[in-house]
Each structure stands twice: as C-alpha cells, then as structure tokens.
Amino acid sequence: xxxxxxxxxxxxxxxxxxxxxxxxxxxxxxxxxxxxxxxxxxxxxxxxxxxxxxxxxxxxxxxxxxxxxxxxxxxxxxxxxxxxxxxxxxxxxxxxxxxxxxxxxxxxxxxxxxxxxxxxxxxxxxxxxxxxxxxxxxxxxxxxxxxxxxxxxxxxxxxxxxxxxxxxxxxxxxxxxxxxxxxxxxxxxxxxxxxxxxxxxxxxxxxxxxxxxxxxxxxxxxxxxxxxxxxxxxxx
Numbered sequence: 001x002x003x004x005x006x007x008x009x010x011x012x013x014x015x016x017x018x019x020x021x022x023x024x025x026x027x028x029x030x031x032x033x034x035x036x037x038x039x040x041x042x043x044x045x046x047x048x049x050x051x052x053x054x055x056x057x058x059x060x061x062x063x064x065x066x067x068x069x070x071x072x073x074x075x076x077x078x079x080x081x082x083x084x085x086x087x088x089x090x091x092x093x094x095x096x097x098x099x100x101x102x103x104x105x106x107x108x109x110x111x112x113x114x115x116x117x118x119x120x121x122x123x124x125x126x127x128x129x130x131x132x133x134x135x136x137x138x139x140x141x142x143x144x145x146x147x148x149x150x151x152x153x154x155x156x157x158x159x160x161x162x163x164x165x166x167x168x169x170x171x172x173x174x175x176x177x178x179x180x181x182x183x184x185x186x187x188x189x190x191x192x193x194x195x196x197x198x199x200x201x202x203x204x205x206x207x208x209x210x211x212x213x214x215x216x217x218x219x220x221x222x223x224x225x226x227x228x229x230x231x232x233x234x235x236x
Contacts, residue, residue: 026052026061028235035065035073036227038157038176039194039220040185043073057084074098077109087128089135095120095142103143117143132162145184153182159194170200178222191222 028050035043045068052061061080067073075098082091096119098107103118111117120142126135138156139145147153159176176194178185185193198216205211212233219226 021056024054026050026054026235028233030231030233031068032231033229034227035067036216036218036229038159038185039196039218039223039225041225041227042076043067043070045069046073058082059084087130087133088126089128090125091123093122093124095122100143112142114141120144132160134158134160139184145182147181148188153180153184155182155184156180157185157193168201172196172198172200174198185222187222193220193222195219195221 030048030050032046032048033044034041035046035048043065046065047068048063048065050061050063052059054060059080059082061082063078063080065076067075077096078093080091080093082089096109097103098118099105100118102115104111104113104116107118109118112119120139122137122139124135124137126133136156136158138154140154145153145155156179157176158179159174161172161174163170163172165171174194174196175192176196178187178191178193180190181188185191187193196216196218198214200212200214202210202212214231214233216229216231217226218229
C-alpha cells in the first residue's frame with residue numbers, strides 16, 4: 001500500500017511539473033484601420049499576425065504588418081526574443097521593412113550590411129508594477145537614424161502605460177517620449193511623440209467565442225498629428 005501511495009504522489013508531482021513547464025504557443029491576428037506606431041503613421045488598413053512560443057519566461061515572437069488597401073504600404077516582419085521574470089522584462093527585436101531610406105532598395109531580408117540593410121536591431125528593458133509599466137527601447141545596430149551631427153543616434157523611446165477598468169471596458173493610457181534627437185522619430189531633441197488612450201471590449205459571438213474590439217485615440221505633440229484607430233483581434 002505504501003508503494004502505491006508513493007507512486008501516486010510521484011505521478012501527481014510529475015504531472016504538476018510538466019504542466020508548469022509546458023511550452024505555450026500564441027497565434028493571433030489584429031485588423032487595424034491604420035497602423036500607428038509610437039505616434040508615427042506607418043500605413044493604412046492592415047492585418048498584423050502574431051506567432052509566438054514561450055517556455056519558463058523565455059519567448060520568441062514573430063510579428064508582421066501587411067497593408068490591405070494601399071499597395072504602397074511598407075511590409076514589416078519583426079522577431080522578438082524576450083525574457084520575463086516577475087515584473088522585469090528584457091529583450092531584443094529585429095525589425096525588417098520592405099523598404100527604408102538608406103537601406104536596400106531591393107528589400108532583401110537576408111542582407112545585413114551595416115549601411116545597406118532594411119533591418120533595425122533594438123534592445124529594451126522594462127518593468128511592470130501592476131498599476132503601471134515602464135519600458136526603455138534603444139536601437140543598437142542596423143539601419144538606425146542619425147543625430148544632429150549626422151552620426152548614429154542610437155535612437156531611443158521611453159513609454160509608460162497605465163491600465164484601468166471603467167464601465168466594464170478595459171482602458172490603457174500611454175505616454176511615450178524620445179529623449180534626444182534622431183531622424184528615426186523626426187525629433188530635434190527631447191520630444192513627446194505619443195499620448196494615447198485605448199479602450200478594449202470583448203464582443204461575445206457565442207458561449208465559447210468572443211472577439212476583442214479596440215479603439216484608440218493617439219496624439220503626437222511633436223509632429224502635431226492625431227489619429228483615431230479601430231481594430232479587432234482574432235485568436236483561437
């Protein structure tokens with residue numbers, strides 16, 4: 001009897017360990033009325049798919065954006081390697097665009113030459129406090145912008161986000177700044193490039209399926225532009 005009990009306990013512990021250590025997969029797609037990124041207008045109506053895998057806080061995510069209306073919209077394909085422990089997250093993103101100023105006019109993905117690539121490599125670090133989150137992003141390689149002296153700017157962006165709930169709707173208020181001059185964000189010094197408010201609501205389709213719909217107001221005080229974005233997310 002003792003052996004049976006020990007075997008059962010071992011089996012339970014093994015199953016618990018496997019459940020905690022399983023690989024998680026993310027599959028989703030956003031449909032947006034326009035592609036606004038960090039206060040910049042990067043295109044019109046688009047589909048933005050996501051595919052990711054995660055294990056013990058480490059994740060690798062592929063993300064893209066493809067215009068559905070304007071054939072001249074730039075295509076984007078990004079790869080992000082992230083590690084999260086508690087509220088702390090650190091990671092690296094490889095951005096690739098089908099065309100870029102000063103990059104490869106043929107839009108070759110596997111061209112990584114320092115002065116002729118359409119890739120931008122960015123590192124980031126952030127912390128989620130629960131009531132708010134803060135992240136710092138910096139370009140460290142690839143087709144980065146330049147500063148006032150015409151040298152690599154190591155373009156950076158800092159963003160704070162505060163989530164809250166109001167009238168059964170999930171809201172997020174966001175503020176983003178560029179700390180110094182760079183052509184990547186069209187700034188000549190410290191600048192506020194994003195002030196945004198997003199509302200998200202799940203639309204119930206059936207007892208087992210719902211679609212998150214979101215609307216976001218985005219203002220860019222630096223460029224004096226403002227946008228209203230509508231979108232929805234599909235996921236299994």
